[in-house]
Amino acid sequence: MAPGSGDGRRNGGEMVVAKQQQGKDCVCGFPVCACAGAAAVASAASSADMDRVEAAATTEGQIGAVNDESWVAVDLSSDDLSLDDGVAIEDRAVFRTEKIKGVLLHPYRVLIFVRLIAFTLFVIWRISHRNPDAQWLWVTSIAGEFWFGFSWLLDQLPKLNPINRVPDLAVLRQRFDRADGTSRLPGLDIFVLVNHPSHSRQLGPPASADNPLDFSMVDVRLPMLVYVSREKRPGFNHEKKAGAMNALTRCSAVLTNSPFILNLDCDHYINNSQALRAGICFMLGRDSDTVAFVQFPQRFEGVDPTDLYANHNRIFFDGTLRALDGMQGPIYVGTGCLFRRVTLYGFDPPRINVGGPCFPALGGMFAKTKYEKPGLEMTTSKAVVAKGKHGFLPLPKKSYGKSEAFVDSIPRASHPSPFDDAAVVTDEATIIEAVAVTTAAYEKKTGWGSSIGWVYGTVTEDVVTGYRMHIKGWRSRYCSIYPHAFIGTAPINLTERLYQVLRWSTGSLEIFFSKNNPLFGSTFLHPLQRVAYINITTYPFTALFLIFYTTVPALSFVTGHFIVQRPTTMFYVYLAIVLGTLLILAVLEVKWAGVTVFEWFRNGQFWMTASCSAYLAAVCQVLVKVVFRRDISFKLTSKQPAGDEKKDPYADLYVVRWTWLMVTPIIIIMVNIIGSAVAFAKVLDGEWTHWLKVAGGVFFNFWVLFHLYPFAKGLLGKHGKTPVVVLVWWAFTFVITAVLYINIPHIHGPGGGKHAGHVGGKHGGHGHHGGELYGWP
DSSP states (O other): OOOOOSSTTSOOOEEEEEOOOOSSOOTTSOSSOOHHHHHTTOOSSOHHHHHHHHHHHHHTOBOOOSOTTTEEEOOOSSSSOOSOTTOOGGGSOSEEEEEEOHHHHHHHHHHHHHHHHHHHHHHHHHHHSOOTTOHHHHHHHHHHHHHHHHHHHHHHGGGSSOEEEEEBHHHHHHHHBOTTSOBOOOOEEEEEEOSSOOOSOOBOOOOOSSOOSOOTTOBOSOTTEEEEEOOOOTTSOOOHHHHHHHHHHHHHHHHTOOSEEEEEETTOEEOOTTHHHHHHHHHHSTTOTTEEEEEOOOEEESOOTTOTTOOSOHIIIIIIIHHHTTTTOOOOOSSSEEEEGGGGGTOOOSBOOTTTTTOTTHHHHTOSOOOBOOOOOOOSSOOOOOOBTBBTBSSOGGGGOSOHHHHHHHHHTTSOOOOOGGGOOOSHHHHHHHHHTTSTTTTTTSSBTTTBSSOOSSSOHHHHHHHHHHHTTOEEEEOOOSSOSEEEEOOOSHHHHHHHHHHHHHHHHHHHTSTTOGGGOOTTSOHHHHHHHHHHHHGGGHHHHHHHHHHHHHHHHHHOOOSBSSOOHHHHHHHHHHHHHHHHHHHHHHHHHTOOHHHHHHHHHHHHHHIIIIIHHHHHHHHHHHHHOOOOOOOOOOOSOOSOTTTOTTGGGGOOOOOGGGHHHHHHHHHHHHHHHHHHHHHHTTSOOOTHHHHHHHHHHHHHHHHTHHHHHHHHOOTTSOOHHHHHHHHHHHHHHHHHHHHOHHHHOTTSSGGGHHHHHHTTOOSOOGGGGGOBO
């Protein structure tokens, strides 16, 4: 089945539900799919890439290796058949588990420990060396340094044991494909949300010079899809995307009731016909009955070659999410996710294993109760469902609504079984029932949006929905394959990207201030998985301290009050270790994650831009919501270019669309330019003679400007060219500030500089003496 709405947080208006395909199965092996619709647009991967992958799948059956030089297969089971070398294909697992080679993993862990110790000693030094001339500066800076260290630890700890899993399609074919070309694989429903009605005919393009075929009278809607438009009635909150997904879950249960659900945003398409098979490997493999969902990374097209605004975000997907696979699993990011249907109905996992593959001893240590339930494994016989307090349901029957047909479908979906055409019901009574479960009033006085389905009341319904599954003890998997499984569209320009990040960061903070705060989650949550969720819900707070650190050091050149009054040798030693280990850790992480150093730098640059704009705005918005109980409204992300894509596909990238989110970064840029200019002027004017002592602060200022360079380029630059105007304005502001400071005596006061030396000497001097120049901005 398939529904569909673009941006992960758009209003889930119209929906599309994929219907069972009649006749021959698709090449992906699933009777229910959207490959036919995606084939026409799956152009991101070249034919050579596809040929190479298909050849590899034929011989080895395994796709999606990240970096073979960094990973090695590992035995994580109790049997002797987990390592694939020399094992017959019928005895191999449907996916291979790999860990980082010791030559990378051991130094990585040691450096984390070393940096933690160095940072602790650094903070102790800072606390013991007060700045009596600026006590508030000293206290605030220590608080900021403590937060930076704490947030780094939250980000780093879940990466202690990254795991990579590679699906083995040859084994899947061997076990589930029949000789007559049919398959024993279970059915799969695909949800794709759209924000416009789809009941009318959608005609294809007419013949042209580029396309000799005339499709002007052809309805291009996929024949295997069911288009669903749910009811939106005044007085009922339709709950945007989460409400649309829940309506589709009920509708699909009545029509097809496939045990697995794949959800995609409407700006995504299937780029690899083997993606569905790759994801199902993690649902049908060894010990996979406790897997709630399989998350694919988001990949984008239409991004400029330099990825100016870090749209690809591969540090997060291929670094953070892959690392979480070694714990309880990656978080749900809203699209490209394959769900086990029963997890959306409030079912508990058949057993608790929060320790993950590398820490199995934690499987019951943190659990309130230890229990076993019938597994949710693949079965060819009639499913035997566990019966509990509420019969065959995990929650009271009324929690699911008044539809008997829907409630009766729940037990049947709890056990995956081979797809059967007879299971698809399309008679008139069934269609009427499918419409009934999508009405606006159906969810009234039910558990939908709270204990069942996608969670309501938050902008980031995806993160919360996945979190609710994890605290029950469910696990998740990360599946990265090549060619990429799904490809979507990234935001066009700086303004749209900032609004997108604003929604995400606001939603994260909403979780922190809600009952879904991971600090108070169930003990079934893996300890390091909890740390990861805490990091996800608190990272916008970094803006408060980063704003301080990107402005105060520059202003210190003007005021003469520095964060560190007199740095010693040990100060520089600790600082060098803290910064050096951070860089080495980044190099190792880049190595095992399979990303480039350039992507790492670009990610850091946009982190600075987002922290100084969207994160800060998110903190303010959420505080207003918490204090004054006001709802937060958002601008939807536009991903449709307004310019002529034939002339320049990136024409809209540098279109300046003013937003108040740009104010803070602009102020920070001006402050750092002016601060550096004042320092330069004081050295030239003789007010400060030890210019080497100022070099560190000036370097830090230029480090801030370097990170905000993509932001400045987005405001004033041109695609494909170095924005000379940016550099000219920076240089112009720098020179003018320095000249004004030197030539207007009252700016630097009567006690400083060679122009006022006698005045300073006569009255005891109010200038900056040599001792103060040891300050570290």
